[in-house]
Amino acid sequence: MGEVASIVRGASPRPIHAFLTKGDHGVPWIKIGDVAKNSKYITETAERVTEAGARKSRRVHPGDFILSNSMSFGRPYISKIEGCIHDGWLAISGFESSFIPDFLYHLLHSAPVQAEFARRAGEGTIQNLNADIVKSISIPIPLIEEQERIVAVLDKFDTLINSISEGLPREIELRRKQYEHYRDKLLNFVELREAA
Known part of the structure; x- marks a missing residue:
């Protein structure tokens, strides 16, 4: 992984409370609690x-990855904002x-990367x-076209x-059509009489 991306640890200004601000001019301070589990x-x-x-911290930019390095370590997130990360994160860029x-x-x-x-x-x-x-983690690097195909499927x-509003109604509709198909096949007595 180190051959195809820049991977660095975050940094924390100390003492952190001396550098926190309520002003809009401040730089977003990304913490584990700022991101939902899924x-x-x-x-x-x-x-x-x-x-x-x-x-005194480590800046990340939109598109950079951050990876938790302790507690729920290894969980990746993609930053959509410019911000700073503390030493509980790793930043991945240049990939x-x-x-x-x-x-x-x-x-x-x-699962294989998380297990490693x-x-x-x-x-x-x-x-x-x-x-x-x-x-030091070894990872596959498929062609970009193959990556795009895999992403579309996943x-x-x-x-x-994960989407109740999109996924669940679509799944229900598919199961309904499947049910109707098998119901009609199983209850088609005309085909049964013709076969006899």
Whole structure:
């Protein structure tokens, strides 16, 4: 992974309370609590840091990935905002020549990659994911066209599973049509008489 992307640890200005601001001029301060468990994107933050605090932190830009490195480590998110991350995050950027973002999201979120993160993070006394571990992970790099095809399939399943407004009614309609098809086939006595 380190050969195709830049992976760095976040940084925290200390003491953090001295750099927090309520003003709109502050820089979004991205924390684990700012993203929902099943969310793919970071779109807003509850707190902001001053420009001085931002200079002592790690900036991320829209399109960059952030990866939690402790607690629920290995969970990827795509930043939709400019902001700063503390040392509980890793930032992943510079991957665009090898990956489309949605494919990289699905790849980092996949069971094999997550299992490898867990295995390597567990090698120390405290489970912790660091930049060197993520850099050392071997990952496939399909052609961009194949990545786009895979993303289209996975995003369709994601919508069906996670969107009550879109996925559930569509699934119900498909099951209804399937039921009607089999009901009509099973109850078509004309075909049965002709076969006899």
